[in-house]
Amino acid sequence: MSETKPAARPLSPHLQIYRPMLTMMMSILHRITGAALYAGILLLIWWLVAAARSDTAFDTAQAFFGHWFGRIVLFGFSWALIHHALGGLRHLLWDTGRGFDLKTVEWLARANLIGAIALTILLWVIGYGVMP
């Protein structure tokens, strides 16, 4: 008869063991922004369905997006989208087997973080510029 009780093996070190590092935070942020976008796409679909439905529905949606609170939500949504897209570009680069040395990895993390904020602000400057 063989042993059926699981052996008490040591566990591998987990999150609380490691010092937080930029690359690790960026990995977590990529997942968080992905999950946020999962909910955020509802805004876009609400906007289109409302436009397809009726004037009242469309006005309600537009009122929300025009409100300061709606604007903040949209700002966060657009940042998450851009951040996740740039993060995705990093992953696609890594998939080719390139960009794994520490210097490049550090640089990519910074470029992703700063680039996403810069592009989001640029997008909103353009947005406010074209809005009648």
Place this chain on the structure above:
Amino acid sequence: MSMRTPLSRARGLGSARTGTEHWWLQRVTAIANLPLVLFMIGFVVAHLGATRAELAASVHHPIVAILLAAAFLSVLWHMRLGMQVIIEDYVHTPALKLAALLFNTFFTLLLGVAALYAIITMALGT
């Protein structure tokens, strides 16, 4: 106390042999998302403050309608794959995991149908 050996208990609980396909589809949809989402952002920016009629008139154009529909399908597919990984990483109670995975599939499918409904309505509207 189980009478089965550890090997027999572990058998059949291994990989479902769909990991590579999942990983690959995540990449395929990611690559498709890049130009399609760029188009989507452009579309939204171009219609800031637009009236309902103006928006509908734009979606009436076949290229706009097709690209918007493609964007939603690719993004929602990507979303479903990504959320599936998150659920499998964090939800370990079998019943809850099954419920979450089912919700993930139904939610993304429902959103896809809703988006297509809106696009088709405006594309075919007069």
